[in-house]
Amino acid sequence: MRGDLSAILFLLVLLFSVAIFNSYNGSGTSSSVLPFFRLSPVTMPAPAPTDSASATMSAPTPADSAAAPMPGSAPAPVPESVPEMPNATPSTVSNASAITEKTRGSVVEMSRLEQLEEGLARSRAAIRRAVLGRNYTSDRKGRGFVPRGSIYHNSYAFHQSYIEMEKRLKIWIYREGEPPIFHDGSSMGLYSIEGQFIQEMDKKRLRFITNDPEQALIYFLPFSVERMVRFFYKKGSTVNVVKLISVVISDYVQVVANKYPYWNISNGADHFMVACHDWAPKATVKEEAVRSLIRVMCNANTSEGFNPKKDAPLPEFNFLFRLPTVVRVPTPPSSKKMLAFFAGGNHGSVRNFLFQQWEGKDSQIQIFQHLPRRKGYTQHMMNAKYCLCPSGYEVASPRLTESILAGCVPVPISDGYVLPFSDVLDWSQFSVSIPVRKIPKLKEILINIPEHSYLKLQANVMKVQQHFVINDPPKRFDVVHMLFHSIWLRRLNVRLFDL
Known part of the structure; x- marks a missing residue:
């Protein structure tokens, strides 16, 4: 009975995952590039090792069957006409028709595109299997770095996707x-x-x-x-x-x-x-x-x-004067006495609001337009628990990467900013994002973060550093x-x- 229940639960989880993947296949868009990059790893009961369960895991979805023929099968035929395209403009349809006319008799051109698309379909399927199986497959000798941990939305999806990228x-x-x-x-x-x-x-x-x-x-x-x-x-x-x-x-x-x-x-x-x-x-x-x-x-x-x-x-x-690097001797979290730090020009509405609220008003929140002499910028970042990263004229700021490389928990202060690599990286695990309207509550927000939560954030900053290093x-x-x-x-x- 317990074995039957496990098998039923496994099939339900599998059908749910396939449904998500098919919705991506059908729409051509998603909430964030690929749905499974933001899914938590699936914990599944272990079914009895039967041939049918194995076949279920490896069977392609109908959408994948169309995009990626199974090994040994005939390639998809060259389309005789342009498929209907929802929301297409007349120029888009016209261009697509012209391309089809040019390539209708060109077996080489169409087979090249078919091969590229088939390879991508296989990559999508490999990523899906990695999520379901909580594992990865690679032809690469030696595993090298294996991304794992809470700093990733789904480390299994990311790892397999990275392997597929290196392959294709x-x-x-x-x-x-x-x-x-x-x-x-x-x-x-x-x-x-x-x-x-x-x-x-x-x-x-x-x-x-x-x-x-x-x-x-x-x-x-x-x-x-x-x-x-x-x-x-x-x-x-x-x-x-x-x-x-x-x-x-x-x-x-x-x-x-x-x-x-x-x-x-x-x-x-x-x-x-x-x-x-x-x-x-x-x-x-x-x-x-x-x-x-x-x-x-x-x-x-x-x-x-x-x-x-x-x-x-x-x-x-x-x-x-040189490429930015990770601070060689980071300050231990227990030695960071400053709550928050920022130094930069007062330009843009966000920074103007920040300076109005906090410049020179609290010893725990050190905010400068110009640092006093003999006070190093990087040293301040290293001595602060949180480094403020407010938008300037535009949303992006180099302080985001500077904070991470200095071992300081970044605090992006902006509205509408899509953070770098956020398809893969879960910024909530190593940063504290604050909307502009909450600048007056800045200290309250930061000081109410429990110490154990701060230590986890700071430890994750150290883990994510390698993704923000420029090597030559x-x-x-x-x-x-x-x-x-x-x-x-x-x-x-x-x-x-x-x-």
Whole structure:
């Protein structure tokens, strides 16, 4: 009787998980890229090891059967007509029809896309199995780092997804354009993560870069918005710089779309850009030419059109003289005597509110526009339990990454900010987010966090540090690879045959 009950419970859990996965397959969107990244690991009663239970675990869903033929089966036939597309614009249907006309007689082109999509379907199925089985499968020799713990929404889903990314992700970089606006970017300063990423891509030393566009899953547009701003902006000028940037980006897309077939196949849904400048969202959000483009941006503000289902947040850094690193000798939690700390310019409404409420009003909350002499910025962060990360002119702030690398629990203070890598990382486990309206209650919120809860938060900050480190050359699971994984997730959420 107990064995029958366990088997019934197991099947119910399995059917629930398949239903969630099928809802993702059918809609083409989800609450956050892939549903199972935010599901807690499923605890299932162990059923009797029967062949039927094993078959149930490995059987594909109907949606997967269509997208990913089983080994040995015939590939899906080339579609004779464009499938109906809900909410499609006339231009979208027209483009898709043109693509079908061009490729109807091209077995090579269609089989290439079919193979790519079949591989992605297999990856989705592998991630689902990892969640259900609380395990992972890999061809890689030696496990290396294994992500586990509460800092992840679902460590099993993340780990398997990362393995699948290493197996399948290939990126081709468009060659058009000349430095400094294309294939280059600033390597130091507030927006330098943009330039660092573009330069790293052009070095082509990462396993994900391919020289064959036919093998690519994703395509990179190598322009620098920060360099465009520097080139176009002149103090006192009445020129609309944001509009000029929009024109440059649209023209670049037109060039590569006319020269290569890849943009037109997906309307840009498998293409991405990287930008850290504050004006990047405004320059791209209303442009019809790039409406499907994956935008990887520091200014990940939902009130300015950032769409976390399609776009990916980029962590902001302030490179001064060298790459930021983890503090070598962190301050033990028991020695942190300051409750909260912030130092920075009073610009933007959020910071203005913060300074009005707390500057010079409480010895436990140290807030400065300018640090006194002989008081080091990093040392203050190391000596504080919580490091405040208020938005400035825009939502993103380098203090988020600076806090983590200093071993200080970050306190994001913003509205509408999608935190970096939040598809995978559970920020509630290593940070304390405070909405702007609750700034007056800042001390009350922080001081009422029990000591054991603070110690857990701080310990998790130390665990998550490796995901915010910039290495030269990049290493597995560091910030560059986490960015690749964010981009991979967006591609995993797109089926070209559904466009």
